[in-house]
Amino acid sequence: MTTIRDVAKAAGVSVATVSRVLNETGYVHDDTKKRVHAAIESLHYSPNEVARSLYRRKSRLIGLLLPDITNPFFPLLARGAEDEMRLQDYRIIFGNTDENAEKERDYIQTFQQNNVIGMISMTNNLSMNIYKKLSFPVVFLDRTPANLPSVFADGKEGGRIAAREMIKRGSRRITLIKGPAGIQTAKDRFQGALEVLSSANVNFYVMATSSFSFQDAERWAKELFEKYADTDGVIASNDIVATAVLHEALRTGRSIPADLQIIGFDDVPHSSLLFPPLSTIRQPAYEMGKEAAKLLIKLIENNQLHEVNIRLPVSFIERSTTRKVDEHG
Amino acid sequence: MTTIRDVAKAAGVSVATVSRVLNETGYVHDDTKKRVHAAIESLHYSPNEVARSLYRRKSRLIGLLLPDITNPFFPLLARGAEDEMRLQDYRIIFGNTDENAEKERDYIQTFQQNNVIGMISMTNNLSMNIYKKLSFPVVFLDRTPANLPSVFADGKEGGRIAAREMIKRGSRRITLIKGPAGIQTAKDRFQGALEVLSSANVNFYVMATSSFSFQDAERWAKELFEKYADTDGVIASNDIVATAVLHEALRTGRSIPADLQIIGFDDVPHSSLLFPPLSTIRQPAYEMGKEAAKLLIKLIENNQLHEVNIRLPVSFIERSTTRKVDEHG
DNA sequence: TATATATCTGTAAACGGTTACACATGGTGA
DNA sequence: TCACCATGTGTAACCGTTTACAGATATATA
Numbered sequence: 001m002t003t004i005r006d007v008a009k010a011a012g013v014s015v016a017t018v019s020r021v022l023n024e025t026g027y028v029h030d031d032t033k034k035r036v037h038a039a040i041e042s043l044h045y046s047p048n049e050v051a052r053s054l055y056r057r058k059s060r061l062i063g064l065l066l067p068d069i070t071n072p073f074f075p076l077l078a079r080g081a082e083d084e085m086r087l088q089d090y091r092i093i094f095g096n097t098d099e100n101a102e103k104e105r106d107y108i109q110t111f112q113q114n115n116v117i118g119m120i121s122m123t124n125n126l127s128m129n130i131y132k133k134l135s136f137p138v139v140f141l142d143r144t145p146a147n148l149p150s151v152f153a154d155g156k157e158g159g160r161i162a163a164r165e166m167i168k169r170g171s172r173r174i175t176l177i178k179g180p181a182g183i184q185t186a187k188d189r190f191q192g193a194l195e196v197l198s199s200a201n202v203n204f205y206v207m208a209t210s211s212f213s214f215q216d217a218e219r220w221a222k223e224l225f226e227k228y229a230d231t232d233g234v235i236a237s238n239d240i241v242a243t244a245v246l247h248e249a250l251r252t253g254r255s256i257p258a259d260l261q262i263i264g265f266d267d268v269p270h271s272s273l274l275f276p277p278l279s280t281i282r283q284p285a286y287e288m289g290k291e292a293a294k295l296l297i298k299l300i301e302n303n304q305l306h307e308v309n310i311r312l313p314v315s316f317i318e319r320s321t322t323r324k325v326d327e328h329g
Numbered sequence: 330m331t332t333i334r335d336v337a338k339a340a341g342v343s344v345a346t347v348s349r350v351l352n353e354t355g356y357v358h359d360d361t362k363k364r365v366h367a368a369i370e371s372l373h374y375s376p377n378e379v380a381r382s383l384y385r386r387k388s389r390l391i392g393l394l395l396p397d398i399t400n401p402f403f404p405l406l407a408r409g410a411e412d413e414m415r416l417q418d419y420r421i422i423f424g425n426t427d428e429n430a431e432k433e434r435d436y437i438q439t440f441q442q443n444n445v446i447g448m449i450s451m452t453n454n455l456s457m458n459i460y461k462k463l464s465f466p467v468v469f470l471d472r473t474p475a476n477l478p479s480v481f482a483d484g485k486e487g488g489r490i491a492a493r494e495m496i497k498r499g500s501r502r503i504t505l506i507k508g509p510a511g512i513q514t515a516k517d518r519f520q521g522a523l524e525v526l527s528s529a530n531v532n533f534y535v536m537a538t539s540s541f542s543f544q545d546a547e548r549w550a551k552e553l554f555e556k557y558a559d560t561d562g563v564i565a566s567n568d569i570v571a572t573a574v575l576h577e578a579l580r581t582g583r584s585i586p587a588d589l590q591i592i593g594f595d596d597v598p599h600s601s602l603l604f605p606p607l608s609t610i611r612q613p614a615y616e617m618g619k620e621a622a623k624l625l626i627k628l629i630e631n632n633q634l635h636e637v638n639i640r641l642p643v644s645f646i647e648r649s650t651t652r653k654v655d656e657h658g
Numbered sequence: 659t660a661t662a663t664a665t666c667t668g669t670a671a672a673c674g675g676t677t678a679c680a681c682a683t684g685g686t687g688a
Numbered sequence: 689t690c691a692c693c694a695t696g697t698g699t700a701a702c703c704g705t706t707t708a709c710a711g712a713t714a715t716a717t718a
Contacts, residue, residue: 001464003704014668019706027665049442050382051704055673059379069404070598079399082425091439093422096411110420113378214598243602250604269399269543270599273572275579332674343698348676356695380674384703
């Protein structure tokens with residue numbers, strides 16, 4: 001391993017001078033600078049971030065917490081965050097929490113021990129007390145804890161749009177799938193849809209589910225058609241559940257969208273490749289990840305903890321699990 | 330921030346003693362041990378990993394390189410690796426390379442600068458020369474560079490199985506989709522299938538593609554049916570392409586599996602939720618990730634660079650894009 | 659010419675841990 | 689009683705950086 005001392009020796013200067021050219025601080029003669037750069041080149045030197053981090057008490061690492069990278073929505077967010085962080089030369093330590101408080105605490109401790117300079121959390125803020133005494137800024141992504149910096153999509157409006165589109169396109173016995181109780185964004189979607197459904201002239205059922213996972217989605221879908229066999233429109237809590245519902249509907253011989261309309265939530269990558277392609281409420285996940293990263297960087301650089309909450313708009317992506325509006329309007 | 334010195338003071342001992350109880354090295358009197366533990370408790374002390382890493386020249390971080398976390402196959406691998414690493418108290422720094430040599434180099438440099446203790450790479454070994462002079466062990470995952478530790482699935486056998494199942498189930502004008510040219514695992518699948526197809530009494534077409542992404546998959550699918558409209562069986566290069574093919578087949582009015590059989594590769598989470606559910610060659614992705622982590626840990630702990638190549642078996646997952654065998658056998 | 663200021667560089671002390679080494683004590687066997 | 693060893697603890701050097709401080713020289717200002 002080549003250190004700053006090797007460079008100093010090769011360039012015939014002290015380590016302080018090398019450090020100065022590295023960081024572009026203080027005065028260094030142009031000729032000296034050139035010699036140092038030459039030495040760096042020829043030795044392929046690059047500074048040890050660990051030593052830097054120790055002295056500065058800040059690394060260039062940021063922590064990223066997410067429930068489960070295996071759920072296709074989160075990689076989109078993570079990728080957005082990562083791409084933006086990379087542009088600013090920050091790197092990411094990540095952890096899957098499975099919405100498990102112990103794992104969450106473990107990772108947060110790791111982040112502290114590694115001098116991370118900030119953190120993006122997509123977890124369900126299980127241990128809010130921990131978050132409060134952190135020595136680095138945190139941005140919540142796809143989550144909306146009160147009074148803390150966050151980036152999220154307008155779930156409530158998404159729910160409203162889904163319900164309106166469903167009604168506009170002729171469904172009259174709508175099933176509204178309510179996602180996991182503990183997740184605020186799921187609640188928002190539900191509330192928004194409920195609001196519209198309640199005040200409209202339609203019948204509707206509410207079905208509660210407790211997870212968003214692939215494993216369980218099939219089960220919810222089966223349960224749905226057992227309980228509400230006559231439903232003619234499903235507003236799913238997310239695209240995974242919607243995918244399962246579409247699957248089960250087709251399996252039981254329903255014609256989509258003639259017999260049954262389906263609207264998902266998220267616009268996960270595979271949605272457009274389903275058949276029929278899934279109509280859904282799109283969250284701009286990649287952009288959300290980028291925004292979270294930008295916000296975090298601002299907080300880091302200003303060193304002041306503004307309360308900033310960025311709400312990004314959702315949009316209805318009309319594909320083919322919903323009917324054309326002129327067929328009924 | 331509370332340091333080892335604070336603990337030492339609180340416990341009335343020297344930092345060396347605190348360090349000794351922390352690491353369970355050397356002699357420490359039981360009473361002293363208790364006092365130190367009490368001090369640690371009451372101060373909520375946890376050691377700074379950065380300082381440790383600097384002295385030891387080894388962190389507890391491992392680097393993880395993958396092409397794109399947004400592709401649903403990779404999160405499975407990553408999750409397996411992460412879960413195993415977590416058990417051993419290692420943490421992960423990760424980077425998306427997009428199969429781009431510059432990003433790859435950047436991340437590898439970051440890993441070095443942060444004293445990572447090892448690395449798992451799922452990239453297409455673009456810059457093999459870099460990998461050679463690394464100061465930490467590397468395990469390749471889902472990639473098979475010659476003579477380097479790696480964990481991968483038996484792609485060739487997977488290709489053979491896919492072709493055999495296709496033929497056994499009655500397809501006679503088979504289209505074999507060849508994945509990106511630069512990717513060894515894609516080549517293996519192709520070779521395996523080609524081998525069986527060549528020696529069987531069937532017609533087949535080969536269609537070359539240059540990526541595995543969602544964005545492009547639709548295009549490949551359209552191209553396929555334009556060029557080989559009469560094909561009655563598609564062996565796709567992976568599940569994403571298979572999903573697109575299924576979509577396009579359904580869209581163009583084909584009946585699956587009666588008119589056309591489809592076999593994918595990977596067994597990505599959404600495969601079973603497609604309709605009809607996708608028959609595919611399963612790679613044990615999560616287990617592969619775990620195995621890679623285990624292998625890396627072994628390499629780290631033995632400190633000797635065995636050449637170990639772990640090949641995991643693939644399996645045919647019979648779902649509904651293929652016909653039942655007794656219908657034809 | 660004297661003094662202030664800008665430029666350039668090096669020495670050494672941090673940062674928060676780990677560990678080599680030294681030293682002290684007490685017990686054991688000869 | 690002496691030599692030896694196991695036990696217990698502290699001092700200080702070290703890991704690879706950054707930076708406060710000091711010292712040297714050159715240039716500008718009065």
